[in-house]
Amino acid sequence: MENALINSTLYQWVIIPLFIFCARITDVSIGTLRIILVSKGNKVAASVLGFFEVSIWLLAISQVMRQGLSNPVSFIAYGLGFASGNFIGITIEEKLALGLQAVRLISSHTVDILTMALRDEGFGATVIKAQGGKGEVHIIYCIVPRKQVNAVLKIAREIDPDIFISVQDIRSVKAGFFPDKSQSFKWRRWNKKM
Numbered sequence: 001m002e003n004a005l006i007n008s009t010l011y012q013w014v015i016i017p018l019f020i021f022c023a024r025i026t027d028v029s030i031g032t033l034r035i036i037l038v039s040k041g042n043k044v045a046a047s048v049l050g051f052f053e054v055s056i057w058l059l060a061i062s063q064v065m066r067q068g069l070s071n072p073v074s075f076i077a078y079g080l081g082f083a084s085g086n087f088i089g090i091t092i093e094e095k096l097a098l099g100l101q102a103v104r105l106i107s108s109h110t111v112d113i114l115t116m117a118l119r120d121e122g123f124g125a126t127v128i129k130a131q132g133g134k135g136e137v138h139i140i141y142c143i144v145p146r147k148q149v150n151a152v153l154k155i156a157r158e159i160d161p162d163i164f165i166s167v168q169d170i171r172s173v174k175a176g177f178f179p180d181k182s183q184s185f186k187w188r189r190w191n192k193k194m
Contacts, residue, residue: 016063017077023060024081025088027053032089033096040099041171097146100173104141105156106130106164111138114159118142123152143173 034049060078067074107114111127118125118140128139144152149167156163 012067012071013073016067017071017073020060020063020074021077021081021084023056023063024078025085027056027060028082028085029089029092030056032086033093036093036098039169039171099146100143100170101146101149102141102143102168102170103149103152104139104166104168105152106132106137106139106166107160108132108135108137110160110163111140114156114163115140117155117159118152121151121155123148143170 030049030053034046034053037046037049060081064074064078105114115125115127123142123144126141128141130137130139140156142152153165153167156165
């Protein structure tokens with residue numbers, strides 16, 4: 001009888017809260033990825049992830065409700081799992097680096113060198129003349145896969161340490177020149193994609 005009581009206490013105060021914690025980490029991480037896929041217009045993958053997200057959430061919330069107010073450890077596990085799931089979901093998304101980003105580089109000098117360096121490394125670069133607060137500037141506009149944004153930023157900062165940089169997510173691109181992914185990074189051919 002005493003062994004059953006210990007197992008029941010262990011189950012209620014450790015195993016169930018641990019299950020709730022892990023379920024929340026999983027469903028919130030999936031939810032974070034699902035939201036990113038929705039913002040990029042990927043309907044099918046977002047729908048599949050949504051199914052798993054809500055199914056896992058229902059398992060977690062049913063365990064919290066089953067225990068009622070008698071087990072505050074379950075509530076704490078639920079909250080900690082939610083917070084941890086956000087952190088882990090964002091970390092996973094950063095590692096996956098899905099999609100494209102627009103990199104805008106604004107410089108009052110070194111535009112020719114910077115454009116040549118970017119193109120030599122296989123990046124497209126469009127240059128626009130503009131008027132800044134202190135005179136004429138050039139805006140170099142690049143569309144690159146998120147995994148390669150840091151390479152563009154490194155090149156830009158090496159050539160012009162004072163360059164103004166802005167980066168923005170892009171939902172889709174319809175036409176333009178993009179590197180051929182079948183080639184190695186340094187020696188890519190340029191293909192026009194329609």
